[in-house]
Amino acid sequence: MLGWLFPRRATQWLGPLFAAGAGALLLAVIVVTTGIVDLSAAKPHPEGWARFLHYVFERSTAFHADAKPPADLDTPLRIAAGAAYYGQVCARCHGGPGFGQNPVVLSMHPRPQYLVSDLPVAGFTAPELFRIVKAGVKYSAMPAWPAERRDDEIWHLVAFLRAMPRMSPDTFRRLAVVDPGNGAATIPFGPPPALHRYGLRNDNEPPVGDYGYKTPVYGMAGYATGSNVIATCARCHGADGAGGGAFPNLTLQRRDYLAATLTAYAAGRRRSGYMQMIATELSPAQIAALADYYSALPRRSSATPATVPGIGQQVALSGLPSVGVAPCASCHGITRAASRAYPLLEGQAAWYLANQMRVFRSGGRGSIVGDKPDDPMVAIAKRLTDAQIDAVAAYYAAQPPARVQSFAAVGGR
The missing domain is CATH 1.10.760.10 (Cytochrome c-like domain)
Structure with missing residues (x-):
């Protein structure tokens, strides 16, 4: 009996192994083609499977986290810069101080973590947070950073994530939340513009034919179609357009340069996880109007007129x-x-x-x-x-x- 179950010669294993492989393949084909597997998002993963996936995610993150944080990582300037992006994008899934998570997000599996709690962020080092933000996480809703080679922007967000668990709701609202009713001028979207091809970092990812890489896009916040464009710009550049130190001072540039830059972002010719997301939502009429608006603002600069020798x-x-x-x-x-x-x-x-x-x-x-x-x-x-x-x-x-x-x-x- 044992000799039949455990043959002594290697060649005698080939038949049983082939039969087992063919049986497993046949079973897989039956499972896939019948649709018996329930991929409904209405049902959470079994607890053991969910724990296994999270463990694999943690080990993968630790293995690939080799980026070196900048020396000024936790400075107020970087934290404020990261808050601008978090409030526009990340808070919609992960919440913020004084804000919870909406029921649509909590219907996802796995659910996005509530990052206001200290535990999710404290469990990762700065290089690990960088890895998660930059690479995203497969089989979850966590996307990769939309712009290649903009590690500086990712470190902005990492700085904010590290500071957020200790942040008051008032500070979070001041740094990250745009108030559409702050008196900012409105810029109408205008008539339907012609769609234009948009260059993505993953243009050749299959199935190419299923996606419309065109701009303007229907954005996450709808600020462009809602005409509250300037209020959104103020999140980073300030109500006065001066940039606050981490972002460019728009009042110092020409109208032509501002329009050309927004157009380049909208076409994917210039890279930024911050600005490409914004510019792709704008209509050509709004790009022109924004260039007019910021070039007409009073020029503001903290510069002290002087010559710096050396x-x-x-x-x-x-x-x-x-x-x-x-x-x-x-x-x-x-x-x-x-x-x-x-x-x-x-x-x-x-x-x-x-x-x-x-x-x-x-x-x-x-x-x-x-x-x-x-x-x-x-x-x-x-x-x-x-x-x-x-x-x-x-x-x-x-x-x-x-x-x-x-x-x-x-x-x-």
Whole structure:
């Protein structure tokens, strides 16, 4: 009997193994084709299976969490920047201080965790939180970060997640919640615009034919169709448009540059998990109106008119010929910047400018299909040290806002 069950020769195992495999395959085909498996979201996973899946998720996260947090991770500036995104997107599933989770979300399986409680966040290190936000989680509703190589934005959100369990409801509302009734002007969506192709990070993911990668999109919050666009912009850029230090000061830019930038975000030519989500919802009429609105606001800057001597001034005005870095002013000077759609840097916040230089260095800006496929800023940023980046950012932040000119004023395209 034992000899029959456990043959001594290896070849004698082939028949039983083949029969067992064929039987298992036949059973799988019957289960799949009959539809007997209940995939209804109305029924939760069995507790043992749910615990197993969560354990696999935790081990996978720990294994792949190798990102190094920035030195300024838990600073108020990063926390405020992360709050802007959390309030727009994440809070709709995970709640917030003073707010619970809605019943639609709680009908999902697995249910999104209530992140206001300290336990879900405290159970993960900063690199693990980064991994979850960046990569998402398969077989759940947790998506991956929508913009490639924008690790800076992900760290903003990680900083906020770490701070939120200790945050009061009033602080959460101030940082993350937009009040549509704050007196902001409205911008109508306008007549139905023509749909345009939108470039995604996963364009070739099957089944391609089932998805409409077109913009404008019907967004998560409906702010564009509801005409409360400026109130949404104020979440990051402030009611005065000055940006608060973590985001660009829109009052210092030209109308042409603002419109071109929003259009690039809407087309997927410029990457940002924050701005691509916003811009894809806007109609062309709203993009034009926003450019008009912010370019007409009083210019606001905390810059102290002064010259900051040293390496920052040298990089800005003379460059670093020894490492192949041209002067910043050769492109960002007033006249040339207007004609070539480069941004004005004078008076922008130093932290924001330095962060954007590091984004160029990591490939999060530039070198993308579409306009400027070989952006020189990528190579320039890679040739500068952190100290040089911080110095040139401080130099431009200390300068008074540049005089604004339009394309037409300088004969640009």
